[in-house]
Amino acid sequence: MSKRIYLASPHMSKEGYEQKYVKEAFDTNWIAPLGENVNKFEEELANYVGAKYAAALSAGTAAIHMAFKALDVKKGDIVFCSDLTFSATANPIIYQNATPVFIDSEKETWNMDPKALEKAFEKYPNPKAVIVVHLYGVPAKIDEIKEICDKHNVPLVEDAAESLGATYKGKQTGTFGKYGIYSFNGNKIITTSGGGMLISDDEERIAKVRFWSTQSREKARHYEHKEIGYNYRMSNIVAGIGRGQLKVLDERLAQKKHIYDTYKEGLKDISDIEMAPVPKDSKPNFWLSVLTLKENSKVKPIDIMEALEKENIETRPVWKPMHMQPVFKDYDFIKVEGEPVSTELFENGVCLPSDTKMSDVEQNRVIEIIKNLWK
Numbered sequence: 001m002s003k004r005i006y007l008a009s010p011h012m013s014k015e016g017y018e019q020k021y022v023k024e025a026f027d028t029n030w031i032a033p034l035g036e037n038v039n040k041f042e043e044e045l046a047n048y049v050g051a052k053y054a055a056a057l058s059a060g061t062a063a064i065h066m067a068f069k070a071l072d073v074k075k076g077d078i079v080f081c082s083d084l085t086f087s088a089t090a091n092p093i094i095y096q097n098a099t100p101v102f103i104d105s106e107k108e109t110w111n112m113d114p115k116a117l118e119k120a121f122e123k124y125p126n127p128k129a130v131i132v133v134h135l136y137g138v139p140a141k142i143d144e145i146k147e148i149c150d151k152h153n154v155p156l157v158e159d160a161a162e163s164l165g166a167t168y169k170g171k172q173t174g175t176f177g178k179y180g181i182y183s184f185n186g187n188k189i190i191t192t193s194g195g196g197m198l199i200s201d202d203e204e205r206i207a208k209v210r211f212w213s214t215q216s217r218e219k220a221r222h223y224e225h226k227e228i229g230y231n232y233r234m235s236n237i238v239a240g241i242g243r244g245q246l247k248v249l250d251e252r253l254a255q256k257k258h259i260y261d262t263y264k265e266g267l268k269d270i271s272d273i274e275m276a277p278v279p280k281d282s283k284p285n286f287w288l289s290v291l292t293l294k295e296n297s298k299v300k301p302i303d304i305m306e307a308l309e310k311e312n313i314e315t316r317p318v319w320k321p322m323h324m325q326p327v328f329k330d331y332d333f334i335k336v337e338g339e340p341v342s343t344e345l346f347e348n349g350v351c352l353p354s355d356t357k358m359s360d361v362e363q364n365r366v367i368e369i370i371k372n373l374w375k
């Protein structure tokens with residue numbers, strides 16, 4: 001059996017930057033909890049994306065949770081949430097005892113449909129927040145979404161867990177809303193083995209998030225607590241990996257684009273296949289290359305996934321929409337009309353191997369296996 005080809009696996013720098021920062025932490029015995037790497041990683045990431053402040057946390061999910069807490073999302077509040085996403089976008093709404101309302105996707109970016117969002121505001125005029133995801137690294141229609149949020153005076157949170165490095169009109173995803181979050185989970189474009197970041201231009205709120213994330217310890221000799229705390233801070237070792245990875249982010253962006261372009265070119269003769277959109281005004285980060293099949297294609301997503309799995313090649317369906325998830329069945333879902341776009345994408349999509357360690361030869365094998373299904 002040939003070597004497994006992955007969807008997206010950790011890819012450390014060939015220069016060994018990550019180990020250098022981790023070694024520094026060892027040498028100074030700043031293993032945990034905080035230290036130079038944490039401060040510097042926050043600063044360097046904020047600089048990269050063009051945000052003022054950042055809080056390094058144990059996961060992207062923790063960052064979403066802290067964004068909602070910082071916005072005082074609580075019991076009785078409604079939060080509008082992208083329907084087509086990973087459940088980690090929505091779970092923190094429940095952690096805060098609030099109520100999600102899921103918003104359908106549109107076809108041009110696969111993300112939150114501004115028209116469905118408008119419709120949601122008609123039904124629920126006073127949500128506490130909106131969280132929009134930039135799925136697979138493709139920026140949402142952020143201008144339109146932001147305009148609607150501003151008009152209703154509702155803060156916007158961007159789940160940019162999958163889209164670090166992607167830009168919309170030259171500006172980084174994550175920096176349009178009141179809060180942005182990134183993930184450094186093992187499968188993301190850069191990884192720290194696990195971790196996340198919350199960014200904002202609000203210095204006071206970011207300081208408050210750092211406080212909550214370190215158990216809400218008041219300044220006192222003894223342990224004094226006036227608020228409920230969380231153990232959500234990133235460790236100094238993990239932040240060292242992040243600093244090293246940040247140095248190769250631009251290289252990874254170029255590699256991910258090359259992978260996408262290679263699929264696009266290699267599969268262009270199969271008229272049943274469409275590659276994920278590259279919307280005008282946007283530079284996706286191409287975290288995963290995703291295709292969809294036309295409804296009447298004789299080859300189905302499962303055929304592609306099975307053919308590749310037989311060759312030890314990993315694939316995945318598109319995220320199953322939140323409104324279809326048993327755990328969220330009691331919550332409302334707003335769409336414009338007809339069959340939900342999110343459902344259609346789930347049923348017709350396949351995430352292709354997009355590992356930056358994959359060689360051109362390996363990727364061409366993947367393409368040939370797919371093309372053979374039409375022979």
Ligand SMILES: *Cc1c(COP(=O)(O)O)cnc(C)c1O
Nearest residue numbers: 059060061086088089161183185
């Ligand atoms: C990965 C991911 C998250 C969660 O990030 P973690 O660091 O794994 O907690 C949130 N939202 C989306 C869309 C993701 O893909």
